Amino acid sequence: MPDNYYVLTGGPGSGKTTLLEALAQSGYSCIPEVAREIISEQIRDNGTALPWQDYxxxxxxxxxxxxxxYTETAKKHIPNQPVFFDRGIPDTLCYAELTKQPITEIMTSYAREYRYNRNVFILPPWEAIYHTDAERKQSWEEAVATYEQMVKTYQQYGYTIIEVPKDTVENRLAFMLRHTKATPENI
Known part of the structure; x- marks a missing residue:
C-alpha cells in the first residue's frame, strides 16, 4: 500500500475541488476526479453513461x-512524495450502494487491492457553500446521504476517517498537511 497516496473525498458541493486546487497550487501532486471527467465526456459525446441516465x-x-x-499514478510518481486523489476507488462502491446496485466481487477485490494511506480526508456537507451545476445535480439531502455512505464505505474497508473542518481554504489546507507526511522537503 502506498503510504503517500491520500484520498480527499466527501459529498458533492463540500469544497473538495477548491481544496485540491489549493494543494496543487502549493506544489503537491493531485489526481483529478474521474467521475466528473466521465460526466463531461458523456455530455460532450451524447453518451448515456450518466448518473441520471445509465447509472x-x-x-x-x-x-x-x-x-x-491509480495504476497510472503508480507508474509516474516518486514513492516518497505525497499524492492527493480527488476521490478513491471506494467512492465507486459508495455510489453503487447509494443507487442500490450490488457490490460485485470485482468491486470488492479492487477496493482491497488498490489501497491508499489509511487516513482518508473527508469533507462534511456544508450547506452554505453547496450549489448544483451541469455535472452536479444532487439535492442537498442527497449530498448529506452521500457523505454518510462514504464514511461507512471507507470504514468498511479499514480506513480511518479524518473530517476536514468547515473553514477557510487556507485553514483546511493546513489541517490536511498537519495530518500527512506532506512537508515542503518531500514535494
Whole structure:
C-alpha cells in the first residue's frame, strides 16, 4: 500500500475541488476526479453513461477509470512524495450502494487491492457553500446521504476517517498537511 497516496473525498458541493486546487497550487501532486471527467465526456459525446441516465454503466466506467488512475499514478510518481486523489476507488462502491446496485466481487477485490494511506480526508456537507451545476445535480439531502455512505464505505474497508473542518481554504489546507507526511522537503 502506498503510504503517500491520500484520498480527499466527501459529498458533492463540500469544497473538495477548491481544496485540491489549493494543494496543487502549493506544489503537491493531485489526481483529478474521474467521475466528473466521465460526466463531461458523456455530455460532450451524447453518451448515456450518466448518473441520471445509465447509472450502472456510469458506475462501471467510474470503477475502471479509478483503477486506471491509480495504476497510472503508480507508474509516474516518486514513492516518497505525497499524492492527493480527488476521490478513491471506494467512492465507486459508495455510489453503487447509494443507487442500490450490488457490490460485485470485482468491486470488492479492487477496493482491497488498490489501497491508499489509511487516513482518508473527508469533507462534511456544508450547506452554505453547496450549489448544483451541469455535472452536479444532487439535492442537498442527497449530498448529506452521500457523505454518510462514504464514511461507512471507507470504514468498511479499514480506513480511518479524518473530517476536514468547515473553514477557510487556507485553514483546511493546513489541517490536511498537519495530518500527512506532506512537508515542503518531500514535494
Amino acid at each position: 450502472v454503466l456510469y458506475t462501471q466506467l467510474m470503477l475502471e477509470r479509478s483503477v486506471l488512475s
